[in-house]
Amino acid sequence: DGNIFIDFKTDAVGASAASRFLIEYMPEGVSGEYKIELSSNSFTGLHVSSGTNGLVPISSISSEVAPGIVYTEIVYDDKNGAPVRAYAISIKKGAATIQTTMPSDSADKKGTVAKMSNQLSAAISNGKNVLAGVNADFFDMGGTNVMRGLCIKDGKLISGTGDRPWFGITTEGNAVMGTSDEYLNYKDKLTTAVGASHVILRKGKTDNLSIGTEFSDTRHPRTAAGVTDDGTVVL
Numbered sequence: 028d029g030n031i032f033i034d035f036k037t038d039a040v041g042a043s044a045a046s047r048f049l050i051e052y053m054p055e056g057v058s059g060e061y062k063i064e065l066s067s068n069s070f071t072g073l074h075v076s077s078g079t080n081g082l083v084p085i086s087s088i089s090s091e092v093a094p095g096i097v098y099t100e101i102v103y104d105d106k107n108g109a110p111v112r113a114y115a116i117s118i119k120k121g122a123a124t125i126q127t128t129m130p131s132d133s134a135d136k137k138g139t140v141a142k143m144s145n146q147l148s149a150a151i152s153n154g155k156n157v158l159a160g161v162n163a164d165f166f167d168m169g170g171t172n173v174m175r176g177l178c179i180k181d182g183k184l185i186s187g188t189g190d191r192p193w194f195g196i197t198t199e200g201n202a203v204m205g206t207s208d209e210y211l212n213y214k215d216k217l218t219t220a221v222g223a224s225h226v227i228l229r230k231g232k233t234d235n236l237s238i239g240t241e242f243s244d245t246r247h248p249r250t251a252a253g254v255t256d257d258g259t260v261v262l
Contacts, residue, residue, distance in 0.1 A: 040085055082111055093158060095122025109246070116159050120258035125196050126150075127180040127219050128160060134180045138172050161262045162250045163194075163221035176222015177210065188222065194252040195220030202254045228253065 082103040089099040096118050103111040118125065130141035132149040141149075147160045165175045176191035178184075182198075188207040195203055196219040203213060206226065224242070226234045237243040253261040 040083070043086070085110075092116075093122070095119035096158065098159070105246075111246075116161075116262050118260045118262070120200065120202075120260075123158065124200075125202070125219060125260060126155075127163075127178060127185075127221055129180060129185075134183050134185055137174075137178075137185055140172050159262075163223070163252075164191075165222070165224065174222055177220045178222065179217050179220035182218045186222070192223040192226045193220050194223055202252075202258065202260045204252065204254065223252070227251070 082105055085102045085104055087099060087101040089097055092098045096116065099113075099115045099117070101113040101115070103113070105111050128143075128146045128150055130136040130139045130146060130149070132146065132153050132155075143160050143162060147157045150157050164178065167173050167175060174186045175189060176186065177188040177193040177195070178186040179195065188210045190207050192206050193204060193210060195213065195217040197203060197213065197216045198218055199216075203217075204223070204226065205213070225237060227236055228234060251262075255261065
């Protein structure tokens with residue numbers, strides 16, 4: 028009958044969704060007024076799968092920080108109304124190189140510790156034009172500080188996969204990822220690689236979300252890497 032219904036959690040989100048809808052879907056040059064009414068019936072048509080954290084997007088901002096590289100901040104509300112913040116950088120294939128960093132930007136520093144900011148500063152000192160950095164893998168914090176999963180820096184194998192998934196860049200510049208078994212298909216073709224914990228999305232479908240486990244349910248800082256169909260890397 029010409030009405031459009033948008034599910035939302037708060038009036039602010041509803042107003043933002045309605046505004047975005049007009050921008051995205053209303054054809055240019057259409058005249059007349061659009062009347063938008065906000066009701067209090069939240070989630071009337073939204074089905075949230077059981078076992079999920081029920082995140083609801085509240086706001087987001089994006090900016091292109093370099094050609095082909097976009098930085099985005101997204102704020103969600105979880106099922107308890109507490110905020111969850113996501114910081115993402117998307118890198119189109121060929122827009123930048125993705126490399127493993129270590130303390131002093133040196134492959135010889137296995138087992139040593141440094142903040143990410145210090146590692147990036149070291150890379151800059153080595154003449155690299157650094158735009159961003161993120162954490163990767165898990166580490167033995169019981170004394171050795173050695174990474175638990177795969178680590179390849181500048182084509183040099185620093186640490187093997189163990190039983191952990193991994194993310195890497197091939198010699199052709201393609202972003203790839205997989206399980207420890209799938210590493211055998213790439214072990215001589217990677218210039219950069221880091222270890223991970225779970226493959227949560229594969230070919231557009233959820234893979235291993237560990238629903239009901241501490242890893243999945245606990246509010247805690249998380250890092251993830253993904254690849255889109257066109258080869259864009261999202262960190």
